[in-house]
Amino acid sequence: MMEQLKISQVTKKFGRHLILDDVSFTLEPAKIYGLLGRNGAGKSTLLNIISNRIFPTAGSVKLDDQEVNTDQTLGKIFLIGEDNLYYKQVKINQMFDLADAAYGNFDYKNAERMLKRFSLEGTHKFTKLSTGQKTAAKVTLALNVSADYIFLDEPVLGLDANYREVFYQELIKSYQARPRTIVLSTHLIDEIQRLIEHVILINNQQVLVDTDVEELLRKAYEISGPVKLVDQYTEGLNVLSTEDLGNIRTAHVFDKLPEGRVIPDQVQIGHTDLQHLFIYLTNEGGDKND
Amino acid sequence: MMEQLKISQVTKKFGRHLILDDVSFTLEPAKIYGLLGRNGAGKSTLLNIISNRIFPTAGSVKLDDQEVNTDQTLGKIFLIGEDNLYYKQVKINQMFDLADAAYGNFDYKNAERMLKRFSLEGTHKFTKLSTGQKTAAKVTLALNVSADYIFLDEPVLGLDANYREVFYQELIKSYQARPRTIVLSTHLIDEIQRLIEHVILINNQQVLVDTDVEELLRKAYEISGPVKLVDQYTEGLNVLSTEDLGNIRTAHVFDKLPEGRVIPDQVQIGHTDLQHLFIYLTNEGGDKND
Structure with a gap:
């Protein structure tokens, strides 16, 4: 059974800068979300807090009633961030291996197929890739990790129009094969409108919108x-x-x-x-x- | 009087890799172009050749009949590339000063106004900016440099929808105030369709399309x-x-x-x-x- 992910009253300050101010919302299992916000709205900070990479100044992140800071809870949450944390020599294949070691059941076969569609090879070194290629490698990783909550920060950055289409197709395919919660944080809102079911919009450090897309557009x-x-x-x-x-x-x-x-x-x-x-x-x- | 920029039979190999294969086209004065191509098509390499940062294996780049490799010819060409060549401590203001020293007549007043629209300050250090903020600083620089040919590689990378609108508005405004050739290389083709007059499309190392947008869409x-x-x-x-x-x-x-x-x-x-x-x-x- 899959659990809800509850973000409750999360506040984050960096020194005297308020980045997030009392942010609360709940993510449901098996739903595709858009996490939207202006440049600098604090989306990436929020994603890093949800995945326990940084700590909130106040507030909590829970899977049902469990704080997300144990191996068991963190094993259900996967974030592909904007930053590139990989060390210099790591190959795409090794990124897959690391994810398999941490989360188990990595879908190597599907990942190989996706790499081909992006004209990448598993032996390519990550840091040598262009911006678009890095993005392609990261989304291939993310869609094949076994986790109930997948967060994708800027999943089409630098991708050409054809590869963006490939990503959108693969996202739908992956979701249909294995429904789980996928959160897309992107500035290409036009292109994800048809993919997402629900919008969380962060503005001025707070949640401005937390609504189903259909209801919002109505x-x-x-x-x-x-x-x-x-x-x-x-x-x-x-x-x-x-x-x-x-x-x-x-x-x-x-x-x-x-x-x-x-x-x-x-x-x-x-x-x-x-x-x-x-x-x-x-x-x-x-x-x-x- | 402004000159044509002629790219003639440009070929580029990196080792045994053919990146550009006999690429020829002519850019007219005072026109807005889209330089399009897939990820890895060689657009950035081409832009670096045009601005004399790297050398072609064969072929030439000329302003009318002069090779683009003198101070005088290079002073008419400005490129904002994907790579961030600035050293660690440089502030946005200092980037402006460097451009003013090299090209003269930098439009500081308009640049200041644009920075405000992008919520940036001249005292911000470039390398500390986010991807979107770096892009904003770079396009502000590019649109205020005094040069007849401005090349913008990925001018909206990481920018949110509102700031992309700001960029498109500022581009039109800048072009109207001072008509010159502006070449946009971007993957957000939907959004620039209404801005560009002419398309150069590089595919499989060659020029596949060199046509006015209107004619192309017809x-x-x-x-x-x-x-x-x-x-x-x-x-x-x-x-x-x-x-x-x-x-x-x-x-x-x-x-x-x-x-x-x-x-x-x-x-x-x-x-x-x-x-x-x-x-x-x-x-x-x-x-x-x-």
């Missing part, structure tokens, strides 16, 4: 038309930002639309995609473009 | 419908790949559609975007997904 609208009519229609709604082009205003709304309020003929309502919703939700202090 | 079609009808309609055309879903086939065509050939009612014709066209053009040996 409240994300672009409402455009003549300024006056758009303002009338969106009155009292949560408008994240507006753009004007001549007399035509587009309002980016994050709210339930009011039932019964009449939509004027000249006003058009469309849906916002996840990447744009992210931009509107996390842009600070309006447009800094001046 | 030949990129997705033709779908019942297998038999799609096959009939696309007979003799350059079909890059096909996908079947039950009895429905989608053919990705890169060709002029035949005039006068009747399009059956059940067949739909749509356009392919640049990123997908890139994937179809550069995928080797069909689908390796097995």
Whole structure:
């Protein structure tokens, strides 16, 4: 039976810098998540805390009711981070062996097949690879480790469009063959929108969004038309930002639309995609473009 | 008066590895280019040759008729590469000073404004920055250097969606204020499609495409419908790949559609975007997904 992973009131300070402020959320078994946030939002710090590489200033990480700091609990959590912790001479094959030793049941056969798709060989030395190749080696490792919670920090960094497609295909295939929780932390939100079921969005050190993607997008609208009519229609709604082009205003709304309020003929309502919703939700202090 | 930059029959071998094979193309003044290619296609090597950091095994790079290896010619070419050549203690401000010393007329005022938009400060040390912050510092440097040819290798690596938008906005603004040639080498093709005028695509060590974007996309079609009808309609055309879903086939065509050939009612014709066209053009040996 798989357990929930509970992050409770996690706060992290580096010296006087507050990186994470009272962050709580729960990850369910066998679900694909997007962990989103601006550059510097503290996502990588959070991932390092979850996998017990660094310690929180306050708060806890638990698998059901057990603190994640024992061999048994840590054996269920695997993180591929942004940093490259491997020593100079390590070959990709040896990375697989290390994961097999730590977690058991490494899927060598599938990993070999994936390496081929990425045009890599197990005998390649990790530190000699390009940024994109390093990413390919790391995601191949991560998708073939035997763990209930897999965290992927920047899983497509430097990958070309074809290899990104390969990764997305392999992710789905791997999940279908062996459902477990996979958390993707990436800036290419457009491309993962169709893959993830649930979004955790960290902003200003805190959890801003913890919602199923479908539910989230159901409240994300672009409402455009003549300024006056758009303002009338969106009155009292949560408008994240507006753009004007001549007399035509587009309002980016994050709210339930009011039932019964009449939509004027000249006003058009469309849906916002996840990447744009992210931009509107996390842009600070309006447009800094001046 | 600005000159053309001519890359003529450039070949590069590293030992017995052929990296570039007889590559020729001409860059026009004051135009925005996309330099595209798979991971490992040799784009970075080509950029290093163009900016005289490494030497080709054969071939030449000329500004009009002058070899690019003099102070005068090199002073017109600026490259921000993937590698981070800066020594440990250098601050962003000092990077600006170095560029000003080498190229003159560095636009400090605009660079300061851009740094603010990226939430960076000139006193930050470059090597202490995250991947995304390094990218932000590098593009700020590049867009404010005074040179006729600016090459940006991976200009959005690690940047979040909001900062990528900032970069695209600043690129357009900078180009409008001071038209010059800007070459973007990136894997986020979707996002630069609307910015670039012309595509150079390197594949299998050679130039596969050297065409205006508009012209390129005019030949990129997705033709779908019942297998038999799609096959009939696309007979003799350059079909890059096909996908079947039950009895429905989608053919990705890169060709002029035949005039006068009747399009059956059940067949739909749509356009392919640049990123997908890139994937179809550069995928080797069909689908390796097995």
